[in-house]
Amino acid sequence: MRNTLRRGLGVATAAVGLMLPLAVAGPAAADPDLAGLARTVTAPGVEKHLRKLQQIATANNGTRAAGTPGHAASRDYVAGVLKKAGYKVTVQAFPFDFFMELSTAALQRVSPDPRTFTPTPPDNGSLGEFATMTYSSSGDVTAPLQKVDLLLPPGPTPSSSTSGCEAADFAGFTPGNIALLQRGSCDYRVKALNAQAAGARGVIIFNEGQPGRTETNRGTLLGVGVTIPVVGASFATGEELARPASSVVRLRTETVSEARTTHNVIADSRWGDPNKVVQLGAHLDSMLAGPGINDNGSGSAAILEVAEKLAKVPFRNKLRFSFWSAEELGLLGSEYYVANLSAADKAKTKLYLNFDMVGSPNYALKIYDGDDSDATGAPAGPPGSDEIEKLFAKYFDTLRQGHVGTDFDGRSDYGPFIDAGIPAGGLFTGAEGVKTPAEQALFGGTAGVAYDSCYHQACDDINNINGKALALNTGAIATAALIYGFGRDLPGPDTRPATVTARTAAPAAHDDHTGASSR
Template sequence: MRITVGRGVGGAIAALALVLPLATAGPAHADPDPEALIRAIATAGVKQHLKKFQEIAQANGGTRAAGTPGYDASRDYVVSRLKKAGYKVTVQPFDFPFFQEKSTAVLERISPSPKTYNPTPPDGSGIGDFATMTYSGAGDVTAAVQAVDVQIPPASEPNSSTSGCEPSDFASFTPGSIALLQRGTCTFQEKAENAQAAGAAGVIIFNEGQEGRTETIQGTLGEPTVRIPVVGASYEVGQELAAAGTTVRLKTDTISETRTTHNVIADSKWGDPNKVVQLGAHLDSVLAGPGINDNGSGSAAILEVAEVLGKIPTRNKLRFSFWSAEELGLLGAEHYVASLSPAELAKIKLYLNFDMIGSPNYAIMIYDGDDSDGVGAPAGPPGSDEIEKLFEKYFKALRQPYQGTDFDGRSDYGPFIEAGVPSGGLFTGAEGIKTPEEQKKYGGTAGIAYDPCYHQACDDLSNINDKALALNTGAIATAAVVYAFSRDLPGPDTRPAMSAARTASVQADAHHGHGIIR
């Protein structure tokens, strides 16, 4: 179904004008026609950007993930479009830990009796007896298994095993063996690094064995510091491999290294540089697919808004942000916020985030800036409630149902909220399951995911709901225009200056990059 964004937004503009009056950028310019500006932002342009993202993915192994040629080509496309639209574009580099499991791992017991263990596939489509640790090194080794300070049967208390946590645990370890370690009091990374330093050819870390801690470990080493194969396993597998005289074959096929990627930050040449209205969306996909809904949809929408508004003199400065490495833990947005001085941070008066706005089995969700539902995450910084109300006014004017959704920390608003910036945005759902009540409000199918192709290869052009895309693009356009021209922006500027210690800490993180440790 084809929907024009501009259709029906006149009533929304009229309603919003009562709350946030539009003002001209200066006496030298004629008053802008807000409805005309918003009508100029059409879904046809958004769909063209999505088509380009799909073409880029198809030409680059089916992905646009950070650290891959597909992301770099997406970055270059966005930069080219923004420069043509008149923006000052900054391509901000940062290092990050890249990991890819190229093929399914192998774990086989060679002796005392042959047995092949079921692997967890790299695409996460199931859980086997063992799983490659994120940031595992690569290798194919056959060697004796040597247990290091393991507890079989398990200790009565969970998280009590110190297996592999101290270099001294490996005092009698035979170099060239495969270290069998147990989950416990220190990180997987510490265990694997100690084993590697002792000359281990590979590492198997199995679960502790108490109730609730028997399943296959699917973990991360946090960063690419280990060169040898490292896998997690269930308690049952570890118990079997701990038997004397056991020899196994362990194979992992991975890329684990530090790479450089880039955020794209575009500043309009218009507006008060001390009053920045910032919009953002992550540009990267996961390795498994092209990421057209997640998050080509948000990126394409703000790119189209930027192109239309680039030549329009505004009262406040517009800034459009395209984040990298969001899928690895919001790394791009974290790097950007950490790199800002307190003075530069204070200039950002609000941040609007758009991540997945075209989910095929969608719900219309507005980030809950005031915690009006009283559950889950708390309210956003002061002013976030006003952003939520703006989006509510828009959807009410269109007689379109909507609902709140928590600031749960899963997208790029997270670092801005932590820094005290009023924030808001829109979301149409990921792997969560649609309820019968939501089916009545929005259509679609209850009992299945909002996006059945979430983080999969099928997140392509066919995975976009045109109605959801149109409704949300209209809302984004409305918010951008209202805030670009408003004399009064959300919330008092109550953000405290960062302490010297925190400033030093976040700037160090920004310089070096960092990974996720679980």
């Protein structure tokens, strides 16, 4: 990784000089050497942070997941670097529901015809015939299996089954039994809590059975509060368990499901207009299964290096660097942050840039599609998001480097900002999706293979980084931070005084960073 990252970042930051001078409206003499500042962002700095995150994971059972000592150590490292650099750092605590599967679950039919079903291991390995549901409690229960309002054969369309969705479904349920339920029209949590209230000692919820709803459902109970073991099963497993008129099964899970506290790290630059905040973010937490060096040590290390090297720059606008926690549990950190902003503070946040997985081994250089210009039908971002997309496109175009679009699909921390009406954008190099032949032609690598074959696995370690992708994206992050940090006209509606608008209108017409993408 090292040589590739150093060569790539050298090319990326050197090329920044071709676009930065044109990107900031106003007299050139009044602005610092932006290209020179971009070149202070170095490969050794990014490497240093990545290796530290790997060391932290190695020292903490191989993980940096929210609610674990590995995440706490990651938080302290990032906060320490930012404080030393001179930022005003806030460590924002918030509650969340923690879940960890401690061992592989067991499901056996004791009678009739004893049989042991194939489990799904807790490390996100290949799916078995059943899997522990997220936020299941622990338990080891052997008891009669009782069917609850099953729809077999399944209905013609998904969510035809209402099994377990109403307390009335459990009329006549024998307390102490294990409930057999079917996926359908209500949340798994509703089903599990209804079964628990009826006295069930365990729950098996099998998939509904229509095309696309047959494999093992690795579902979630949406939070703590279920005190019995709950597993999801394939349709075939459920159908087999339902076949005998009566049977006895054993169900065992071993988990931790409890309320915990975790932290976001927020760092504000000492300079800049507090009424014009340019916010950059990356999630710092990994999955429990691994160290999360690409997902998302890559984004965290990149913005940390940019923040550290630009700490003493007297920006016109205030820069805010954000390191989110509990993203892997559903964007919890960024949701908490945005939900607790006042209306005034939301108005001061002029844009949000998100960097989640920017060094995937079999990468594609993907820019979030701010206006659905790719015509995929995905939601566009708030006004101004298209301008952010074009800035990143211009950066890659300046390098004569191909790029493609990626949708705002709600899977990363831009989501809460978009929902709040804040212009957003960012970069992504792919996760479990499969690289296309067209992308292979643009970026190299291997078509038909996942962008990151170690996604959410233990092998997402320091060797799971493509140095060139990380270098190009780090250069783009530095470029965006400088352009927006000094920019007089930020994305979104132009709120400058009319005299300023008129004075800068002519130069802006030749400002290529707002031009069309090459895609």
